[in-house]
Amino acid sequence: MRKAHLVAAALTCLVVGAIVDAMAGSVLGHGRRTGLAEAAPAAQNMSLAYFVTRNGSQAMVDGKPFHFVGFNNYYLPTYSPWPQGRTDDVDVVFRDAQNLGLKVMRTWAYSDGETEWNAIQPQLGVLNETILSQGLDYVVATAGKHGIRLVLTLTNCLPSYGGAPKYVQWLGGTSITDFWTRPDIRNALKGYVRSVVLRNNTITGVTYRDDPTIMAWDLVNEPFNPGDDTGKVLTAWVEDMSNYVKGLDPNHLVMVGSWGYFGASTPALLPENPSDVYAVKFTDTVLFPADRICHGEDSSAILSLPNIDIASMHLYPEYWSFCTSDCRTNVNVQGPQTMRANLTERGFLQLCSPDCRLTFLRHWLGLHLQECARIGEC
Numbered sequence: 415m416r417k418a419h420l421v422a423a424a425l426t427c428l429v430v431g432a433i434v435d436a437m438a439g440s441v442l443g444h445g446r447r448t449g450l451a452e453a454a455p456a457a458q459n460m461s462l463a464y465f466v467t468r469n470g471s472q473a474m475v476d477g478k479p480f481h482f483v484g485f486n487n488y489y490l491p492t493y494s495p496w497p498q499g500r501t502d503d504v505d506v507v508f509r510d511a512q513n514l515g516l517k518v519m520r521t522w523a524y525s526d527g528e529t530e531w532n533a534i535q536p537q538l539g540v541l542n543e544t545i546l547s548q549g550l551d552y553v554v555a556t557a558g559k560h561g562i563r564l565v566l567t568l569t570n571c572l573p574s575y576g577g578a579p580k581y582v583q584w585l586g587g588t589s590i591t592d593f594w595t596r597p598d599i600r601n602a603l604k605g606y607v608r609s610v611v612l613r614n615n616t617i618t619g620v621t622y623r624d625d626p627t628i629m630a631w632d633l634v635n636e637p638f639n640p641g642d643d644t645g646k647v648l649t650a651w652v653e654d655m656s657n658y659v660k661g662l663d664p665n666h667l668v669m670v671g672s673w674g675y676f677g678a679s680t681p682a683l684l685p686e687n688p689s690d691v692y693a694v695k696f697t698d699t700v701l702f703p704a705d706r707i708c709h710g711e712d713s714s715a716i717l718s719l720p721n722i723d724i725a726s727m728h729l730y731p732e733y734w735s736f737c738t739s740d741c742r743t744n745v746n747v748q749g750p751q752t753m754r755a756n757l758t759e760r761g762f763l764q765l766c767s768p769d770c771r772l773t774f775l776r777h778w779l780g781l782h783l784q785e786c787a788r789i790g791e792c
């Protein structure tokens with residue numbers, strides 16, 4: 415059977431009239447956009463009745479193609495337990511999004527650590543029920559009311575809001591690689607994931623697993639495993655976690671919030687990977703070694719996994735530079751000529767004009783679509 419994937423591009427740099435954070439998610443079916451599958455809402459309560467499924471590379475709702483523009487807003491579940499955050503942020507964001515015709519929002523369904531404000535999991539394995547019911551439950555319920563579907567991210571490779579580095583710290587690990595390889599750390603994450611996926615929403619009375627408001631589970635935000643040029647470690651982790659989530663919940667699509675870096679299975683595409691000015695700038699040396707252009711992701715290998723439904727790439731062309739044939743050599747800036755000029759001659763930010771970003775996007779997305787077709791997934 416030929417299976418295929420939806421492609422979601424997270425454009426953190428291309429703001430298209432978005433609300434707070436800038437992310438445009440688009441599902442590319444057969445290269446055309448046919449409009450919104452679900453009619454614009456007249457009433458407040460949209461009560462989404464059907465799951466988003468996929469038929470090959472086509473997203474479907476109730477037997478019809480589902481096309482959407484979406485946005486990223488990671489912090490709503492954290493603001494929501496705060497009364498003012500609930501009214502001034504959650505309610506307003508979903509109301510405005512509905513008015514704009516936006517259909518999908520991606521947000522954090524995790525937050526870990528004693529010091530995090532409104533942490534869902536203040537200590538390992540201890541969930542705060544008040545925060546969950548006033549936070550995530552309220553966000554899911556309000557999204558549904560406004561006819562907006564959610565991509566729920568289950569943890570973060572980066573340290574914001576806890577995430578992988580917090581699990582590593584909790585369990586006495588020393589590096590992000592421990593997160594991908596140590597069974598005790600993986601089991602701790604699985605315990606958390608299970609609690610969320612099987613949670614009964616205290617506001618709607620619907621288990622997350624059974625709620626069509628949720629479009630997809632996003633296993634981890636922006637994963638990387640520096641130093642593993644084979645990409646095998648991360649791919650094995652994604653395989654195991656995607657199988658686990660599908661096992662708990664066959665109703666929802668599953669994806670990874672990946673950067674979209676090409677890896678060992680596609681050596682010819684390595685020179686296309688952007689290198690990372692961002693990494694150098696924010697010298698968080700433990701988590702962002704400057705060589706993470708070969709940072710353990712193998713986009714095609716991940717896309718080939720049976721329980722990964724959606725391809726993802728996160729684009730930061732305002733930060734990236736472009737490397738030459740050896741993807742560890744990020745000094746020699748190459749790539750789309752248009753970007754190169756500004757990257758070599760200018761400072762850090764505003765390296766890339768909107769036109770230049772679009773040039774990069776078309777090129778990068780084109781390569782991903784080609785690759786998706788080559789491996790028989792589109």
Ligand SMILES: *[C@@H]1O[C@H](CO)[C@@H](O)[C@H](O)[C@H]1NC(C)=O
Pocket residue numbers: 459460461555559618
């Ligand atoms: C929305 O409307 C449906 C159908 O009328 C109803 O069953 C559901 O409880 C309502 N949901 C909310 C959150 O108001």
Ligand SMILES: *[C@@H]1O[C@H](CO)[C@@H](O)[C@H](O)[C@H]1NC(C)=O
Pocket residue numbers: 469470477
């Ligand atoms: C899925 O797509 C195939 C090929 O485009 C089509 O023949 C089939 O009818 C579709 N199935 C459903 C359930 O829509």
Ligand SMILES: *[C@@H]1O[C@H](CO)[C@@H](O)[C@H](O)[C@H]1NC(C)=O
Pocket residue numbers: 532536542543544545
């Ligand atoms: C849960 O969070 C609320 C709100 O921050 C706090 O008042 C409460 O003490 C927390 N409960 C636990 C068990 O941590």
Ligand SMILES: *[C@@H]1O[C@H](CO)[C@@H](O)[C@H](O)[C@H]1NC(C)=O
Pocket residue numbers: 614615619620621
């Ligand atoms: C979820 O909670 C609601 C309200 O308490 C209840 O009616 C429903 O049976 C619960 N669902 C499950 C699967 O426990």
Ligand SMILES: *[C@@H]1O[C@H](CO)[C@@H](O)[C@H](O)[C@H]1NC(C)=O
Pocket residue numbers: 752753755756764765766767768769770
């Ligand atoms: C380079 O930067 C300048 C100033 O920001 C901008 O006007 C120009 O369009 C940029 N060129 C490209 C190719 O992005």
